Amino acid sequence: MxxxxxxxxxxxxxxxxxxxxxxxxxxxxxxxxxxxxxxxxxxxESPVSRPPQLERDVEFWIRVYTQIDTDAGFLHDQYNLAVVYDTLHFEPTTTPGERERVVDRERERYGAALRRIAAAGDAPLSADDQRIKDLWGAEGTPSRLHAATEDVRFQLGQADRFRAGLIRSGAWETHIAQVLANLGLPAELAVLPHVESSFNPAAYSKVGAAGLWQFMRSTGRRYMRIDSAVDDRLDPFRSTEAAAQLLAYNYRVLGTWPLALTAYNHGTAGVRRAKETLGTDDIVRIVRSYNSRTFGFASRNFYVSFLAALEVDRNPEKYFGSLQRQSAVKFQEVQLPAYVSMPTLERALRIEPEKLRALNPALTHAVWDGRQRVPKAYRLRLPLDGTSWTRELLAQRLSPGEMFAGQSAPPRYRVQAGDTLVRVAARYGVSADTLARMNHLRVSARLRVGRTIDVPEAAAVTVASTAVPAPAAPAAPAPTAPAAPAPAPTATARAPAPTPSAPAVVAAAAPHAPVFTISVGPASPGGAVSAEVAQRESAEDAAVAAAARTRTASAGTQPVSAAQAEAIGPALGPALDAEQNADPIDYSVAHDESIRVTGDETLGHYADWLGVSTAHVREINHLRFGRRVLIGQHIRLDFRKVSHEAFEARRREYHRELQASFFAAHRIVGTELxxxxxxxxxxxxxxxxxxxxxxxxxxxxxxxxxxxxxxxxxxxxxxxxxxxxxx
Incomplete structure (x- = not known):
């Protein structure tokens, strides 16, 4: 051959x-x-290197993961992790508010001490001030100590969470190892969930990341199914396959595993920008020298915390003594022959609901309470109980009236001015927690006027006029066998107008008609979310992540309790650019007020975002009418009417909506070379x-x-x- x-x-x-x-x-x-x-x-040598220059950082995270539980934490310098000023301990009865006050007081106390030491010169110091100065060694010059006054940070301990994660990891470690091997990825990547979620497949972060691998919806939809019936982020098996694809993609774009792992937190575009700015792919130089508003503590420390997790995972007895990891999860799968409600499946399968829930965590609350059906072709996991389930056997257990050709449509409510989840829940006679779960929201989430949300079947009379009617259901359920599925989505290339004889890679200058864009037809009966919903959720992801950027701008905004740590997910806090995790393209404006053309952009887009005419954009770039604009081409722009920031925001929003629409109906399943x-x-x-x-x-x-x-x-x-x- x-x-x-x-x-x-x-x-x-x-x-x-x-x-x-x-x-x-x-x-x-x-x-x-x-x-x-x-x-x-x-x-x-392992492709996942452990540079000696980062050893003190790795050792710090080993201490965080093994020495103190979530009832304590370190006060430390956020840049020199060898400098740990103190360990704060809290009683179990201490409230989060009281903890925050203690942390703030101690941070201020150590900041004042550093100012005293920096100003003292060679004068004698108190015993405690001398202890603090000694922590810095030769690096503790007056100027460095003065700068450190603003860098005192609190890091909550993670030992109890890490130990629990080690035990839980046994349930999926064989599957994770096999997935990584199938993709040719380093086996070391298997410990990443320790950093992301402590191997908790039900983990949710405050920025909306979910599951073992902490995917945001917008990134997760590239590789998984995420809709009203299924959220594969919560499935440890399917999300592992998605995470492996994302990591392989990061590696292909960035070229080294330290950078690929850092991109898992900071985003591919952000790490690519750091690499290009410094002219190096050396993780040490990037961690120590790269300066960016969004490249904060979490991004700087993501790779070293991964290395620490790898060290602890390889030597659990050294740090935790003897422990027994959970046994691998064993199950069988059966592909559903039609859309079927969960109560119907429970009856046909004769399996306790608790067992089904444990094996199928990706199915949403709407499925378990009967508002949505389990989708056709879904691979339902079942216990090994002696029955060898097949699609045909399951179909025999179901009557024609129990099998449907499509998904049920839940009633919807359009948000009005003054509405809150609590208020809407009261109108529909359910708890705010229930309504929040139905819509994957926090109870405290703000509702945008005009947004539609799922509501229970029994609508209150007072809101009937504002409920969005669901599509009419068929008079009788259609048996699956003769039911013909709706036409599959079609994709056609849209021709440019006017069309040059040789197609341009990007566009002619039509204001709102980017050429070669994919035009997607109706969603398949598989349950894809609408483009409108995907765009809205992607925008919400971006807004929440932007708010997280603001909250984490200071050094002291870390969780101070186990409950807050669970709410955040990873010990490092939320990724700052989570909404653009898989997009490596730099949409920013260069210093010379130019940009590089990227896919599905036109001169008309630039004109719209700038508030000028397309002819003006052509004029300042000396482009004749009809001349092609190519991917990668530099285009000069005129910012007399809008700021760089406003232009970049409009450009990013355009691409976010473009990508959200596509991944509402498609997912990536592999690559070809x-x-x-x-x-x-x-x-x-x-x-x-x-x-x-x-x-x-x-x-x-x-x-x-x-x-x-x-x-x-x-x-x-x-x-x-x-x-x-x-x-």
Whole structure:
């Protein structure tokens, strides 16, 4: 068999059989996920390095993870983690408010001490001040100590959470190891959930990240199903597969595992910007030297906290003594032949609801209380009870009247001025907690006027006029066998107007008509969320993350209690750029007031965002009418009417909505590697991959000149499927 050497995978080159040519491109790998099964040779250095320059940081996090529980915490310098001023302990009865006051008082006390020491020069110090100065050693110059007065930070202990996570991890460690091996990823990545969630698959953060791997909705929808019936972020098995895809993507974009892991917290674009700003991929230089408003304590410490978790996970007895990890979860799966309600399934399967809930955590509250049906083709997990369940056997247990061709539509309520979750819940006769769970919200969440939310079936008379009517249900349930599914979503390339003889990679200058954008038809019956809902939720993710940026701007805004730690999720606090975690494109304006054109943008877009005419944008860039604008091209802009910040915000919002709409109906299931031949172009490639928008191709190939696709150019193509086409 002929073979060819494919480009470097996560651990280097790998020899694979040559695949058949497909439409002018050679398909080197049917799917990178299935081919890059490569592990380091014996004695080979791990790709997850532990630089000696970061050792003091790693040791700090080992102490956090092993020495103090969530009833205590360290007061420390946020830049020199070897400097730990004190350990604060709290009684179990101490309220969070009292804890915060103690922490604030102690931070102020140590800040005042540092100011005294910095001003004292060679004068004698008190015993405690001398102790503080000695912590700094030779680094404790007056100027450094004065700067440190603003850097006193509190870090809550995590030992009890880490120990519990070690025990829980046994339930999924075999699956995680297998998924990583299948993708050729370092086995060390398996400990990342210690940092993210303490291996708690039900964890929710205050910025909306969920599950074992702490995905935001907007990022999670790239790889998983997230809708009113299913939230795969809460499924430790499916979310593991998604996390592995995201990590592999980060590595391909950034080139090293320290950077790929840092991007899991800070976002691919943010880490790529740091790499380009400093001109290095050295994690030590980036952690020590990169200065950015959003690259804060959490981002600087994400990789070193991962290394600490790896050390503890490898040596649990050293730090915690003997402990017994949970046994691997064992189950069987059956694919549903139709949409079926959970009460019906419980009766047909004769399985206790508690067992079904434990095995199927991705099913939402709306499914368990009967408001939504379990989707057709969903792979329902069942206990190994002696019955070998198949799709056909389950269908035999169900009557035709219990199998439906589509999802039930819950009643909806349109929010009015003055509404709160508590007030709406009272009108519908349910608790605020229940209504919040139905809508994946906090009870304290603010409701935007005009937004629609799910409400219980029995609507109160006082709100009947404002309830949004649900689509009419069929008079009788349709048996599944003869039911024909609705047409699958179609994707067609939209032609530019006017169309040059050779298609432009990006656009002609139509104000609102980006060419080669994907136009997606009706959602499949699989239950994909609408584009409107996906855009709204993506915007909410962005708003919550932006609020988190504000809250975490100071050094002292860490949790002070176990309850707050659980609410936040990872010990480091929320990722600051969570809403753009998987987008590596830099949408910012350069110092010379220019930008680089990215996929699905036009001169008309720039004109709209600037408040000027398209002709003016052409004029300042010396572009004739009809001349093509290419991906990667530098375009100068005129900021006399809007600020850089306003332009960047509009640009990011456009791409956020574009991506949210696409991932409302599609998800990424793998990648393919192509090598271009003579005569090929990005246009020919996207025409063959009819569901592939240009911006997604660019995200997977940010360093490839897509405007000048030459023979031999290697292109990573994500493979996508329609949401609902699989379980």
């Amino acid at each position: 002929n073979s060819t050497v494919a480009p470097d995978g996560p651990h280097g080159s790998v020899r694979r059989p040559t695949a058949a040519a497909r439409g002018g491109f050679t398909l080197l790998a049917a799917c990178l996920a299935a081919c890059l099964v490569v592990t380091p040779a014996p004695g080979e 192509y090598v271009a031949r003579h005569g090929d172009s990005l246009w020919t490639l996207t025409q063959r991959a009819t569901q592939m928008p240009l911006w997604l191709v660019q995200q997977y190939n940010p360093d490839v000149d897509l405007a000048d696709l030459r023979a031999g150019t290697q292109i990573v193509m994500p493979r996508v499927e329609e949401v609902g086409s699989g379980g």
